[in-house]
Amino acid sequence: xxxxxxxxxxxxxxxxxxxxxxxxxxxxxxxxxxxxxxxxxxxxxxxxxxxxxxxxxxxxxxxxxxxxxxxxxxxxxxxxxxxxxxxxxxxxxxxxxxxxxxxxxxxxxxxxxxxxxxxxxxxxxxxxxxxxxxxxxxxxxxxxxxxxxxxxxxxxxxxxxxxxxxxxxxxxxxxxxxxxxxxxxxxxxxxxxxxxxxxxxxxxxxxxxxxxxxxxxxxxxxxxxxxxxxxxxxxxxxxxxxxxxxxxxxxxxxxxxxxxxxxxxxxxxxxxxxx
Amino acid sequence: xxxxxxxxxxxxxxxxxxxxxxxxxxxxxxxxxxxxxxxxxxxxxxxxxxxxxxxxxxxxxxxxxxxxxxxxxxxxxxxxxxxxxxxxxxxxxxxxxxxxxxxxxxxxxxxxxxxxxxxxxxxxxxxxxxxxxxxxxxxxxxxxxxxxxxxxxxxxxxxxxxxxxxxxxxxxxxxxxxxxxxxxxxxxxxxxxxxxxxxxxxxxxxxxxxxxxxxxxxxxxxxxxxxxxxxxxxxxxxxxxxxxxxxxxxxxxxxxxxxxxxxxxxxxxxxxxxxxxxxxxxxxxxxxxxxx
Numbered sequence: 001x002x003x004x005x006x007x008x009x010x011x012x013x014x015x016x017x018x019x020x021x022x023x024x025x026x027x028x029x030x031x032x033x034x035x036x037x038x039x040x041x042x043x044x045x046x047x048x049x050x051x052x053x054x055x056x057x058x059x060x061x062x063x064x065x066x067x068x069x070x071x072x073x074x075x076x077x078x079x080x081x082x083x084x085x086x087x088x089x090x091x092x093x094x095x096x097x098x099x100x101x102x103x104x105x106x107x108x109x110x111x112x113x114x115x116x117x118x119x120x121x122x123x124x125x126x127x128x129x130x131x132x133x134x135x136x137x138x139x140x141x142x143x144x145x146x147x148x149x150x151x152x153x154x155x156x157x158x159x160x161x162x163x164x165x166x167x168x169x170x171x172x173x174x175x176x177x178x179x180x181x182x183x184x185x186x187x188x189x190x191x192x193x194x195x196x197x198x199x200x201x202x203x204x205x206x207x208x209x210x211x212x213x214x215x216x217x218x219x220x221x222x223x224x225x226x227x228x229x230x231x232x233x234x235x236x237x238x239x240x241x242x243x244x245x246x247x248x249x250x251x252x253x254x255x256x257x258x259x260x261x262x263x264x265x266x267x268x269x270x271x272x273x274x275x
Numbered sequence: 276x277x278x279x280x281x282x283x284x285x286x287x288x289x290x291x292x293x294x295x296x297x298x299x300x301x302x303x304x305x306x307x308x309x310x311x312x313x314x315x316x317x318x319x320x321x322x323x324x325x326x327x328x329x330x331x332x333x334x335x336x337x338x339x340x341x342x343x344x345x346x347x348x349x350x351x352x353x354x355x356x357x358x359x360x361x362x363x364x365x366x367x368x369x370x371x372x373x374x375x376x377x378x379x380x381x382x383x384x385x386x387x388x389x390x391x392x393x394x395x396x397x398x399x400x401x402x403x404x405x406x407x408x409x410x411x412x413x414x415x416x417x418x419x420x421x422x423x424x425x426x427x428x429x430x431x432x433x434x435x436x437x438x439x440x441x442x443x444x445x446x447x448x449x450x451x452x453x454x455x456x457x458x459x460x461x462x463x464x465x466x467x468x469x470x471x472x473x474x475x476x477x478x479x480x481x482x483x484x485x486x487x488x489x490x491x492x493x494x495x496x497x498x499x500x501x502x503x504x505x506x507x508x509x510x511x512x513x514x515x516x517x518x519x520x521x522x523x524x525x526x527x528x529x530x531x532x533x534x535x536x537x538x539x540x541x542x543x544x545x546x547x548x549x550x551x552x553x554x555x556x557x558x559x560x561x562x563x564x565x566x567x
Contacts, residue, residue: 109525113326121318205399
């Protein structure tokens with residue numbers, strides 16, 4: 001390794017590692033340590049209990065539904081922001097950041113009031129027989145709200161960077177709009193799109209504040225994993241809380257690995273396009 | 276103009292017409308997005324403000340000056356005041372480490388810096404309990420020393436530090452990566468010390484990114500709910516931050532009070548977005564989404 005010209009490496013690295021160790025790694029290790037001390041039989045019992053399984057199933061399926069919604073709406077939103085110019089575009093662009101800037105508890109409160117049976121949207125929906133608040137649909141809605149910027153902000157720059165040359169080449173060879181969209185544009189933005197969707201899914205799995213307001217929180221029916229962890233803690237059932245939290249942590253790691261793999265693929269794709 | 280050349284120019288025009296640029300497609304896509312955004316992203320904001328003020332400005336102000344709410348606002352400001360400066364320092368140290376030096380494990384360190392983004396705030400809260408709680412690793416020691424961390428202010432600070440650890444670093448790293456080390460090396464060669472180099476060369480180059488990271492960090496600290504609700508113990512009037520106070524008011528069926536408190540946090544969010552947009556327009560801050 002070449003000699004370092006800039007001083008301060010030891011101090012900067014030391015500060016960073018010490019801080020990460022104390023703030024991030026120590027708690028995570030303590031959690032895994034606690035979970036590993038439970039014993040396999042008891043761990044199996046906690047995780048295979050009907051209530052835990054129902055919560056996991058509900059959380060994963062609603063996170064999936066939210067991601068599908070975000071995939072479509074987010075893609076359209078990114079397309080509009082990248083390709084069209086219209087009055088108020090800056091405002092629309094700024095609005096995309098609302099879900100990240102707005103506290104999740106505030107978002108949850110507002111969505112619940114909107115979709116409750118007497119709410120602005122809840123009342124008309126109730127007339128046609130759709131109930132959103134206090135049902136799984138509400139959970140998916142809250143998850144979609146808090147994670148929509150992930151899809152938009154990963155796809156938007158890629159659409160902006162798409163050169164028009166390939167598109168024009170395709171057109172001069174007689175390709176239709178649909179063919180160009182499907183065979184040229186979509187493959188180019190697909191890795192970024194997938195990365196955005198996996199970020200959105202991961203965030204949805206762990207969302208708490210926005211969801212618990214609108215979910216109704218009925219065990220076996222509308223109880224998400226994060227809430228069940230919280231309830232187990234309040235019951236002083238620390239083993240169960242540790243076990244379920246450890247499962248959430250493992251799910252987060254898996255999603256992290258998937259997202260990183262997709263992003264590496266995405267970078268390679270972009271790199272190849274530039275050559 | 277001959278027919279052939281007319282057809283040529285028509286075709287050229289058509290060829291430059293991008294996909295989705297047709298007037299009908301454009302209208303359908305644009306209006307779909309605008310209507311969805313109005314329903315999905317704008318309506319909640321409008322609802323919060325109108326509900327907060329639904330019983331008049333007098334009731335709104337009375338709700339906000341309720342002692343428990345005032346205390347929650349104070350606690351939220353205090354948390355931001357403690358957490359944001361610490362994370363600015365950490366962000367600077369972390370970004371300086373991974374962008375100005377090349378060392379083994381650099382990629383791993385970057386991954387670790389970003390780790391808190393992927394972890395559910397609830398998991399973070401639970402994890403802290405197993406360090407500082409009476410059942411935790413350091414619990415017995417803290418009990419012996421009679422230091423209270425869990426269900427008190429230190430735990431709120433720690434959990435907030437965890438969830439916002441990547442915010443400043445994440446804004447700085449890409450920017451400092453692009454800037455490289457030439458200017459710092461020149462400064463050092465001319466005899467400047469490490470601190471002078473940092474203060475006179477590096478910091479001026481990244482100051483807006485620091486500001487940007489700090490306001491995002493601030494918004495998240497003030498709005499954090501999941502992690503704080505686990506570690507604060509949610510003791511009324513003592514350890515309730517503003518987001519927790521919103522939930523308490525809501526559970527007490529004081530919906531207008533809850534919305535009044537929510538209006539304050541919504542204002543913080545809107546100011547954050549406003550600063551973000553301004554910084555992106557007038558400075559070197561790269562355009563990106565808030566918080567990731």
